[in-house]
Amino acid sequence: MASEATTIKAGDREVRISSPSRVLWPEPGITKLQLAEYLVAVGDAFVRANGDRPVSLQRFPEGIEGEQFFSKNPPKGAPDYVRSVPVVYPSARSHPQLVIDEIAAAVWAVQMNTITFHPWPSRAENSDNPDQLRIDLDPQPGTDFTDAVAAALELRAVLNEAGLTAFIKTSGNRGLHVFAPIEPTHEFLDVRHAVIAASRELERRMPDAVTTAWWKEERGERIFADFNQANRDRTMAGAYSPRPLPHAPVSAPLEWSELEAADPREFTVLTMPARLAATGDPWEHFGDEPGTIDTLLGWWQRDLDNGLGELPFPPDYPKMPGEPPRVQPSRAKKD
Numbered sequence: 001m002a003s004e005a006t007t008i009k010a011g012d013r014e015v016r017i018s019s020p021s022r023v024l025w026p027e028p029g030i031t032k033l034q035l036a037e038y039l040v041a042v043g044d045a046f047v048r049a050n051g052d053r054p055v056s057l058q059r060f061p062e063g064i065e066g067e068q069f070f071s072k073n074p075p076k077g078a079p080d081y082v083r084s085v086p087v088v089y090p091s092a093r094s095h096p097q098l099v100i101d102e103i104a105a106a107v108w109a110v111q112m113n114t115i116t117f118h119p120w121p122s123r124a125e126n127s128d129n130p131d132q133l134r135i136d137l138d139p140q141p142g143t144d145f146t147d148a149v150a151a152a153l154e155l156r157a158v159l160n161e162a163g164l165t166a167f168i169k170t171s172g173n174r175g176l177h178v179f180a181p182i183e184p185t186h187e188f189l190d191v192r193h194a195v196i197a198a199s200r201e202l203e204r205r206m207p208d209a210v211t212t213a214w215w216k217e218e219r220g221e222r223i224f225a226d227f228n229q230a231n232r233d234r235t236m237a238g239a240y241s242p243r244p245l246p247h248a249p250v251s252a253p254l255e256w257s258e259l260e261a262a263d264p265r266e267f268t269v270l271t272m273p274a275r276l277a278a279t280g281d282p283w284e285h286f287g288d289e290p291g292t293i294d295t296l297l298g299w300w301q302r303d304l305d306n307g308l309g310e311l312p313f314p315p316d317y318p319k320m321p322g323e324p325p326r327v328q329p330s331r332a333k334k335d
Contacts, residue, residue, distance in 0.1 A: 008036050010104040011043065013081065017111050024063040024115065025248040030269055035242065036110045041273035042240050043103030045281040049239035049253070050106075050119040054087045054097035054127055056235055057109055058116035064244040074098040075112045082108060085124045089233050090317050099124045115244050118235035121191075122184065129184040130191045131290065133164065135199060136229045136236060137176045140211075142221030148176045149259055151202065151210050151223045156256065158201050162295040167283055170264040172243035172251040177236055181290040186297075188232040194296035196311055199225035200303060214312045215328050228314050239283055240276075242269050253283040 005018040020033035039046060057071040073095055074084045082105045084096035097120075100106050106117065121132040135155060137148045155178050156166040164180040171177055182191070196212070202225060203210045211222040229236055237243055237251045252267035252275075267275070310322035325332065 006033065008033070008040065008107060010036075010040050010107040011102050013102075013104040015104050015107045015111060017107075022063065024060065025246065025269070026063065026065060027246040028248050028268070028270060030248050032110065032113075035115070035269060036107045038242070038269045038273065039106050039110060040103060042276055043106075045253075045276060045283070046106060046238075046240045047100060047103055048281070049283055049286070050117055050241070051100045051102075052124050053099065053119040053122065054085055054124060055100055055120070055238070056097065056118040057112070057114040058118060058244070059113045060115050060244060061113045064115065064246070068244065070118075071112075071114075072097055075109075079108060081105060085127065087120070087127045087233075090231070115242050117238045117241040119238045120233075120235060121230075126184050128187050130186075130188060130230075131182055131184040131287070133159075133180045133182050133191060133194060133198075133293065133296075134229060134236060135178045135195055136171070136226040137178065138171075138224040138226050139174045140216075140219045140222060140224055143223055145174050145176075145264055147209060148174070148223050149262075151206060151225075152176045152178055152259065153256075154205055154210075155198070155202050155225075158198055158205070162198065162291075162293075162299070164291040164293075164296075165289060166256075167253065167286055168256060168259055169239055169251050169253040169283070170249075170262070170267060172237055172241070172249045172264070172267075173245060174264070177251065179286070181287045183290050183292050186293055188230070190297060191293060192227065192230040193300040194293035195230040196227045197296045197299035197303060199227050200308065201299060212311065217328060217330055227311060231314060231317070234314065240272065253281065255282045 006020045007014045007016050022032045060068045083099050086094045087097050088094050121130040137151050139148050159166045167179045169177050199212045203212050211219045212225050213219045239253050241251050243249050248269040250272050313320050
């Protein structure tokens with residue numbers, strides 16, 4: 001029986017796609033080949049946003065309704081144009097992670113059943129020092145995308161006061177991701193503290209709408225500024241990366257001027273190539289003028305002096321200096 005496999009041109013390379021008719025998103029009927037074609041269509045913008053960074057692959061061998069897993073080590077059989085770099089995890093162990101240098105590498109990752117790409121906030125050759133400050137604005141039950149928009153607009157002002165230029169993209173779901181380019185001169189813990197300082201300032205300005213409470217029982221109907229996404233080995237879906245949701249959305253960079261009227265459901269694998277061709281890439285000049293986190297670290301120290309200490313780390317992290325107890329407040333009261 002003849003193989004169904006085909007090839008697709010990705011830049012200067014031909015990349016083999018096996019099972020090209022396999023349906024990854026049943027609702028719109030998007031196939032593996034169509035996903036590869038999508039990445040080729042947005043290739044320049046995708047590589048500009050996600051390239052030259054360690055990246056984790058979220059893989060779905062049977063489509064979004066089947067089992068999934070994350071690949072941190074490069075999958076076996078990588079072609080010679082797909083490289084990797086060693087990175088250090090919170091456990092202090094070091095492992096290689098794949099790096100995308102050209103769109104053919106991303107298309108090969110699709111051949112390996114990748115749907116979502118999770119790039120680190122640091123560059124491949126300086127993976128310990130982020131060059132992106134990232135804040136995930138995550139709607140909680142009772143809130144929606146409109147609430148995240150209001151928080152993002154105020155966060156933009158906060159970061160501007162700290163000397164940073166903010167960029168915005170949809171998460172691909174209900175939330176928003178606010179990024180700012182920074183000089184890669186501080187390691188992850190410092191950048192985490194800068195993120196906490198910015199998030200606390202946002203919370204002070206919008207106390208009824210935004211929270212930094214780590215425990216869900218304390219968040220209420222507010223947008224959660226997820227500071228823990230700033231930790232080492234914590235990543236967000238990359239710009240233009242598809243998401244494993246029924247309508248095949250992508251994490252879409254936006255101009256700030258279009259944010260309030262935006263509908264995140266409109267940015268999908270099927271619609272994004274035409275949008276990008278018509279409007280250009282809102283993040284094309286993302287890294288042109290990186291700032292520093294010095295002002296935010298000053299705010300962090302100010303909050304420490306005023307009694308606001310460290311916040312909880314993710315549960316799989318080693319116990320960190322100054323960290324409060326890792327126990328739900330309601331359970332702690334019972335104990």
